[in-house]
Amino acid sequence: MFFFERLIGIGCYTLVLLFVLLLLRGTNIKTSKILFFYLVGLALMALYYKPYKTADLYRIFEIVRYYGRQSWKTFFENTVKGSLSPTADIMYWVFGRLQIAHLLPVFSCVTCYSVIFYVIADCSERFHLQRKNTTLLLFFVMASGFYIPVIGGIRMMMSLCILLFCFYRTYILKKVTLIHIVLYLLALTIHAMAVAVIAVALFSLVFGKITKVRYKILLLLFLIAAAFELNRFVDLTQLLEEKASFYLYEDTYFDIWEFIIGLISVFFELILLLRVRKGSIRLRFFEMMTVFCVLIAAVFITRFSIFHRFCVETALLMALPLAAVSVSPDASDTPNSFFRQWFAVWSLLLLIANAGRGTLSGLKFFELP
Numbered sequence: 001m002f003f004f005e006r007l008i009g010i011g012c013y014t015l016v017l018l019f020v021l022l023l024l025r026g027t028n029i030k031t032s033k034i035l036f037f038y039l040v041g042l043a044l045m046a047l048y049y050k051p052y053k054t055a056d057l058y059r060i061f062e063i064v065r066y067y068g069r070q071s072w073k074t075f076f077e078n079t080v081k082g083s084l085s086p087t088a089d090i091m092y093w094v095f096g097r098l099q100i101a102h103l104l105p106v107f108s109c110v111t112c113y114s115v116i117f118y119v120i121a122d123c124s125e126r127f128h129l130q131r132k133n134t135t136l137l138l139f140f141v142m143a144s145g146f147y148i149p150v151i152g153g154i155r156m157m158m159s160l161c162i163l164l165f166c167f168y169r170t171y172i173l174k175k176v177t178l179i180h181i182v183l184y185l186l187a188l189t190i191h192a193m194a195v196a197v198i199a200v201a202l203f204s205l206v207f208g209k210i211t212k213v214r215y216k217i218l219l220l221l222f223l224i225a226a227a228f229e230l231n232r233f234v235d236l237t238q239l240l241e242e243k244a245s246f247y248l249y250e251d252t253y254f255d256i257w258e259f260i261i262g263l264i265s266v267f268f269e270l271i272l273l274l275r276v277r278k279g280s281i282r283l284r285f286f287e288m289m290t291v292f293c294v295l296i297a298a299v300f301i302t303r304f305s306i307f308h309r310f311c312v313e314t315a316l317l318m319a320l321p322l323a324a325v326s327v328s329p330d331a332s333d334t335p336n337s338f339f340r341q342w343f344a345v346w347s348l349l350l351l352i353a354n355a356g357r358g359t360l361s362g363l364k365f366f367e368l369p
Contacts, residue, residue, distance in 0.1 A: 009363035024135040035117040046109040046151040048365040057152040068096020087189035105151035112150045112161040123324035133327040143351035144316045148359035159191040171285040204288035257357035262311045275326040289318040
């Protein structure tokens with residue numbers, strides 16, 4: 001469905017990405033300037049993104065318009081008072097009242113990718129990345145399939161990016177200010193996923209330096225959680241078999257491809273962890289965040305929404321500083337030309353998977369009659 005429209009959308013996304021990568025790799029233009037103009041391009045694509053009626057953004061647009069028809073008093077009494085995500089609801093109401101619902105994905109895109117590009121630019125300078133390595137890092141990020149969740153899902157990726165900003169400034173830049181507390185509160189009141197990620201962050205701080213006692217506690221917690229999920233593993237084989245059969249013989253889309261992309265992402269994350277642990281630059285907080293996200297994804301492998309949120313959106317985002325360190329010349333005494341080649345190939349595989357049947361496959365800017 002919408003094959004031509006999606007082909008054009010994915011083609012535009014890929015060509016813009018390729019152009020930016022060539023600019024980074026082959027020119028002396030400052031990285032920050034290139035990323036700024038790339039952000040403008042991503043925002044323009046977000047403005048013209050046309051979601052299908054089953055997409056999250058289509059439903060969000062309806063909610064925004066519904067909220068916008070209400071006065072503040074009515075909206076506050078009926079929605080904000082009992083909401084678990086009041087900041088997101090108020091944001092939707094503001095866009096609805098101003099009748100600019102179509103700018104919501106642009107706002108989310110600018111917010112999220114400003115943080116992501118800030119981390120890339122700072123990591124490039126901090127870890128002395130060559131331009132070719134910065135190019136690899138950007139390729140990895142844009143191949144990971146964040147774009148549609150950013151402009152289409154809005155809330156979860158906004159909360160995760162706010163947390164990434166706070167974590168990065170706290171544990172790498174060693175800067176803690178009052179604004180971070182405000183940002184944490186914003187993240188917590190935008191999407192409930194922020195609660196889970198902050199809980200993972202607290203565990204990461206506790207287990208930052210693994211001792212024998214902590215290792216045993218961690219193993220015990222993992223086994224207990226796995227035991228509760230054990231009865232669902234038996235159903236997993238049947239589920240995959242049924243979905244594979246439907247995919248082969250019926251014209252139906254299932255989450256099986258997102259599950260495969262999740263497994264590819266987990267493998268990528270494990271390789272990054274092994275690479276960083278052998279190097280001289282250690283980012284223990286982000287290492288442990290990635291480890292816990294992978295463990296949670298492994299435990300809840302039969303629950304697609306939990307599995308995908310932790311192994312793709314959260315783990316890949318939190319692994320961004322690790323990816324930067326993995327291609328840094330300061331991080332390892334071993335030659336990294338082979339690793340860079342592997343890094344590029346695996347990022348390409350992620351891009352193909354996401355564009356073929358993953359989140360990027362839903363990107364379109366028009367619908368033919």
